[in-house]
Amino acid sequence: MKRDRNDEGQPGCRCGISRRRFLSTVGMGAMAVAASGSISLDGRAAATGNPTDSNTLVPLTLNVNSRVHRLLVEPRWSLLYILRERLGLTGTKVGCERGECGACTVLIDDVPSYACMMLAVEAQGRGITTVEGLMNGEILGPVQQAFVEQDAFQCGYCTPGQIMAVEGLLRRNPSPSTGQIQSAVSGNLCRCGAYVHIFEAAKRAAELRKGRG
Numbered sequence: 001m002k003r004d005r006n007d008e009g010q011p012g013c014r015c016g017i018s019r020r021r022f023l024s025t026v027g028m029g030a031m032a033v034a035a036s037g038s039i040s041l042d043g044r045a046a047a048t049g050n051p052t053d054s055n056t057l058v059p060l061t062l063n064v065n066s067r068v069h070r071l072l073v074e075p076r077w078s079l080l081y082i083l084r085e086r087l088g089l090t091g092t093k094v095g096c097e098r099g100e101c102g103a104c105t106v107l108i109d110d111v112p113s114y115a116c117m118m119l120a121v122e123a124q125g126r127g128i129t130t131v132e133g134l135m136n137g138e139i140l141g142p143v144q145q146a147f148v149e150q151d152a153f154q155c156g157y158c159t160p161g162q163i164m165a166v167e168g169l170l171r172r173n174p175s176p177s178t179g180q181i182q183s184a185v186s187g188n189l190c191r192c193g194a195y196v197h198i199f200e201a202a203k204r205a206a207e208l209r210k211g212r213g
Helices: 019-036 079-086 142-149 159-172 178-184 195-212
Strands: 058-064 067-073 105-108 111-114 127-129
Touching: 058 079, 067 079, 105 159, 111 159, 142 159, 142 195, 159 178, 159 195, 178 195
Parallel strands: 058 127
Antiparallel strands: 058 067, 105 111, 105 127
């Protein structure tokens, strides 16, 4: 059977376009899109380097660690993103970003909350405390000091979130039981398995807070 040949002299079909021409067309299209800067790899900034259309920014005032910050933000930005990328408070860690690991735990009006699950605009008018806010200058807060004393971490990545969960517990219950401590940190995952030391650190923190009070 006689087979049709394309314009390159190779077997083909009655498609009206050769393989080489097709690939060239696709390549030119991809280059045009890249040049236009319309593709965003991280969902935040286009290839042009402009973070967003200025018309989509809204004013936001946040009270973080007793300091007032005034910013222009996109309504879709999370509190986690603002704390780390706009305010430089990198003690709040990026983990699962879906409210499962607790690495991004901060206090919102003294209540432990996942910063990845809250839009920054939702936090306006509320008191936000990060792990940096527990320090007095270079002096560690009681919970931070207790974690050091009790060796309550290994890799340390979950530690800021664990500390904030314990801090939130002690602010509402200065003398928690072991069961209450376990419940308080149940939303914070430690992949290294340092839970026994974390529980002891929480008990030690309660003692240190009473001593400083």
